[in-house]
């Protein structure tokens with residue numbers, strides 16, 4: 001029996017009070033995500049239940065119960081308070097998927113600060129942009145990443161504390177650095193958890209747009225109401241499940257469903273801090289007896305490439321429910337998962353801004369392979385006309401995905417950027433920036449993004465950030481960055497570059513530019529292909545026509561170029 005029961009029944013009488021009641025929350029109460037995920041679960045008699053089973057590179061395994069998690073998150077919260085970090089301050093998490101990342105997140109919100117997770121593969125420039133925008137007070141990191149922080153420390157007077165979790169503290173600390181070893185620190189049994197209420201800020205996740213700098217989507221503690229119930233009804237998490245979310249908490253999936261959703265449900269989760277390799281993943285599922293698995297299309301397509309023979313080497317009969325997010329899940333991948341695992345992946349659609357799943361395939365619901373499914377009960381979703389933003393009622397007509405504001409985990413603003421936040425709301429709808437259609441049965445079908453943001457392997461990359469970084473390379477006069485189709489990653493970054501006089505196209509220059517971006521921004525932002533051009537297509541007002549270049553890559557009709565840019 002699935003937790004959601006019948007989707008149609010749930011739709012009829014749904015209100016968010018159902019989730020509030022399950023969590024024992026009443027309007028006006030104190031609500032702290034850290035408390036709900038650890039102390040509350042311990043009070044339910046599950047103090048000795050495993051909360052986290054972590055496996056590292058060398059096969060090393062660490063296990064923590066809910067009580068360990070309660071105490072260790074207290075310990076981190078206490079440590080931060082002792083440093084002088086205040087409620088409302090931004091504290092960045094910049095680590096691999098180590099236990100300190102997961103408990104650090106909960107420790108930060110327990111003391112009332114705002115957790116700002118950033119992907120540990122980010123280079124110094126990507127880091128700087130986001131720390132500067134958030135005026136971050138402290139960063140929690142590892143020795144292997146601290147070099148990138150040191151590079152930018154001088155231009156970040158706001159960043160008062162650099163906390164290193166795997167430093168033994170024997171050497172004299174460098175400026176603003178401090179060692180903190182979670183497993184050896186004096187355990188803090190009791191901590192005065194910050195009395196946050198529904199609208200108290202909790203998390204700041206940076207996401208890329210077409211123009212301007214990355215934007216910080218700011219969430220609040222009340223988001224828990226959505227994250228808890230979607231984890232319960234869509235991931236179908238139950239008391240005895242062993243859950244694995246493959247996402248990194250540097251991105252929203254890794255926090256909403258790699259931390260908050262499962263732990264608010266009191267479920268044991270496993271983390272594998274090792275890069276992708278089919279055998280390693282299958283062995284992990286087999287050994288850890290994973291029952292519910294939340295992953296992403298690029299990973300599924302990569303597994304598909306390895307074939308069914310790779311699956312058959314392992315006993316994966318433990319798996320009972322599979323879900324996916326982040327990019328379009330093609331029908332072939334859904335059908336393959338049925339053949340390989342005896343289960344279909346259930347696609348779910350949502351965004352950093354939505355904070356929780358909004359359109360999903362429910363357990364027990366008929367899956368139409370290739371469709372994102374139907375709106376979560378309580379989420380009013382439509383496809384609206386691209387021009388007048390009125391809901392389209394005719395089946396199969398493509399428009400923009402739009403959501404009626406009001407679900408608990410909706411972002412509350414973009415940090416320092418209320419104007420752009422407001423611009424996302426038109427005609428009373430939040431416009432996601434994606435195109436889709438709805439069929440006669442109410443299923444949503446993804447068509448594509450409505451902007452130039454590149455989705456590579458489920459990670460959004462902003463072309464503007466890459467173009468700005470490219471301009472700092474000595475050889476680059478101007479550039480345009482677009483997504484190019486890729487069979488596994490869906491899209492990869494391609495850069496069109498016009499060189500400065502005196503520079504000539506060559507393989508070496510290609511590599512030099514690629515490496516430059518990889519180090520400065522991240523491996524995700526690194527162009528996989530560079531095409532050197534004499535000049536770039538521009539509108540009469542001088543704006544580079546990215547869409548024209550993109551259309552060429554995708555073999556699409558370019559049509560009347562005057563419609564591609566409307567500022568001219």
Ligand code: PRX
Nearest residue numbers: 325326327328348349350351352434446460
């Ligand atoms: O374009 C959509 C795509 O990823 C975007 C959101 O990315 P981000 O904020 O990084 O959050 C990713 C994880 C929640 C969306 O606007 N996207 C997400 N899920 C799907 C998807 N595209 C197609 N199908 C999906 N299921």
